[in-house]
Amino acid sequence: MPAVELPRQPAIPADWRDILALTKPRVMSLVVFTALCGLLAAPVMPPLALGFTAILCIALGAGACGALNQWYEADIDSKMRRTAKRPLPDGRMDREVALHFGVGLSVFSVLLMGVATNWLAAALLTISILFYVTIYTIWLKPRTAQNIVIGGAAGAFPPLIGWVAATGHMALLPWLLFLIIFLWTPPHFWALSLFVRSDYANAGIPMLPVVAGPQPTRRQVFLYSLPMAAAAIAPWPLGLTGSIYGVAVSALSLVFVALSVPVLLNRATEPSAMAPEKRLFAFSVVYLFALFAALVADRWIA
Amino acid sequence: MTESELEVIRARQRARARIMALLLGAFAVLMFFITIAKTSENW
Numbered sequence: 001m002p003a004v005e006l007p008r009q010p011a012i013p014a015d016w017r018d019i020l021a022l023t024k025p026r027v028m029s030l031v032v033f034t035a036l037c038g039l040l041a042a043p044v045m046p047p048l049a050l051g052f053t054a055i056l057c058i059a060l061g062a063g064a065c066g067a068l069n070q071w072y073e074a075d076i077d078s079k080m081r082r083t084a085k086r087p088l089p090d091g092r093m094d095r096e097v098a099l100h101f102g103v104g105l106s107v108f109s110v111l112l113m114g115v116a117t118n119w120l121a122a123a124l125l126t127i128s129i130l131f132y133v134t135i136y137t138i139w140l141k142p143r144t145a146q147n148i149v150i151g152g153a154a155g156a157f158p159p160l161i162g163w164v165a166a167t168g169h170m171a172l173l174p175w176l177l178f179l180i181i182f183l184w185t186p187p188h189f190w191a192l193s194l195f196v197r198s199d200y201a202n203a204g205i206p207m208l209p210v211v212a213g214p215q216p217t218r219r220q221v222f223l224y225s226l227p228m229a230a231a232a233i234a235p236w237p238l239g240l241t242g243s244i245y246g247v248a249v250s251a252l253s254l255v256f257v258a259l260s261v262p263v264l265l266n267r268a269t270e271p272s273a274m275a276p277e278k279r280l281f282a283f284s285v286v287y288l289f290a291l292f293a294a295l296v297a298d299r300w301i302a
Numbered sequence: 303m304t305e306s307e308l309e310v311i312r313a314r315q316r317a318r319a320r321i322m323a324l325l326l327g328a329f330a331v332l333m334f335f336i337t338i339a340k341t342s343e344n345w
Contacts, residue, residue, distance in 0.1 A: 012307065013314045016321050047339035053332060116336045 014097055018087035022070055022098055023063030023105075030288065031062040031158045034181065037292035038159025038174055041299045042166035046117065053116040054165035058158050060109035061125050065132045065154070067102030071095060072137050079203040082196060113165070121165040128157035142204070145211040152185030153178075159292070173240045176231060177295075183228035184288060187221045187260060191281040194218070194263075195271040214269060221280070222257075222264040229253035232291060245298035249291055256280075256287050 035058040039051055046054070070077065070088055078089035087093040106129050114122030136151030156178040163174035193200055193207040194214055200207040209217040232253050236246030262276035303311075 012311055013318065015314055016318050047343050049332070049335035049339040053336055056332075116340075 014087065014093040018092050019097070019101060021087055022067040022093075022101060024066035024069075025063075027066060028059055028062045030285070031155070032059045033289060034177075034292050035059075035158035035162040037296050038162030038177060039166045040162075040296045041159075041173065041177075042163045044167055046166050050116050051166065053112065054121065054162065057109045057113035057116070057125060057165075058161055060105055060112075061129050062158070064102045064105035064109060065129055067098050067105065068133045069137050071098035071102055072133070073141075074098075076142075076203045076205065080199040082199055113161075117165040118168045120168060120170075121161050124157060124161045124164055128154055128161065131157075143206065145206050145208045147206070148189045149186050152182050152189075155185060156181035172238070173235055176235050176238075176240070177292075179231045180228065180291065181288070183224060183231050184284065186224045187228065187256075188281065188284040188288075190217050190221050190224075191263065191277045191284065194221075194277045195274040195281075197271075215267075218264050218266060218277075222260045225257050225260040229257050235295075241295065242298045242302035244302050245294045248294035248297075252287050252290055252294075256283065259283055 032055060036055050039046075039054060045051065070086060073083075074086075074088035074095055077083035077086050083089065088095055088098055110122050110126050110129070113125050132151070132154035136147065136154050140147040140151050159177040159181070160170070160174045163177075164170060190208055194209050194217055197207070197209040197214070201210045208220060232249050233246065235241040236243070236249070259276070259280045263280050266274065266276050268274050
């Protein structure tokens with residue numbers, strides 16, 4: 001990774017808002033939601049204080065990942081329009097502060113999870129943090145176009161951790177939830193990276209549209225949406241969920257696949273003509289929220 | 303360091319100290335409820 005001299009202002013302590021921004025609160029919302037749904041879908045409910053603490057620990061772990069990601073990628077962020085105003089590339093914070101904050105928050109979240117719920121959940125939280133920071137951020141992201149395919153596993157842990165925090169053991173359904181997010185990540189991120197391709201190219205990140213071009217990426221978006229839809233519907237025929245989930249997710253998955261067809265057929269190279277990609281990206285977020293909401297509704301209403 | 307820079311530093315230190323105090327207070331309350339939950343419900 002090329003070293004870029006970042007502006008430094010170590011003498012002035014960082015503003016607390018900038019420290020909060022290190023945790024990527026918007027990304028955290030999806031993590032918290034899927035973890036909460038994993039916990040609520042479990043067959044046993046922990047006491048409120050312990051359930052709350054489990055979700056808090058997952059949120060803190062995700063925040064720690066965000067901080068460590070920004071610490072490592074500060075020079076890459078400075079080259080991308082979307083990220084150039086973050087606290088580190090903008091010179092509003094010393095890089096070491098982000099490192100210490102990220103490591104401290106990681107350790108705190110894992111220890112609290114272990115003490116409050118169980119050590120299997122704490123171990124899974126540790127694995128997810130280490131996976132995101134080392135395997136995805138440091139190793140895969142700057143090296144291969146398959147970065148988000150394998151790296152997607154890091155974002156797939158929260159519902160599994162939520163379930164294990166509640167029950168103390170693993171089961172087939174939370175692993176299917178893991179698989180759904182794992183297969184959802186590539187079409188979600190590739191749809192985004194198609195219309196911000198120049199940003200990734202400028203920063204030297206080998207995202208698939210940069211390395212292989214738009215058309216192979218569009219084909220992959222469509223191809224990944226098929227097993228993703230199958231994995232999403234699978235809990236219903238397997239008898240792990242009821243018809244509320246089955247009908248809702250079948251409809252949602254149909255829309256997802258339908259929206260990936262115009263992406264497949266689009267030939268545009270300019271972001272302004274990438275309406276199908278933008279539509280699919282926006283829907284992919286709604287899709288995951290709705291899928292997990294349907295899972296909880298099915299567990300509590302049916 | 304100018305007077306205005308010192309003022310910024312002091313303001314930020316005060317804000318961070320206030321937030322740290324709030325977080326520590328919240329953590330103490332959380333630990334209390336965790337202890338109650340783990341002892342009373344044998345979780």
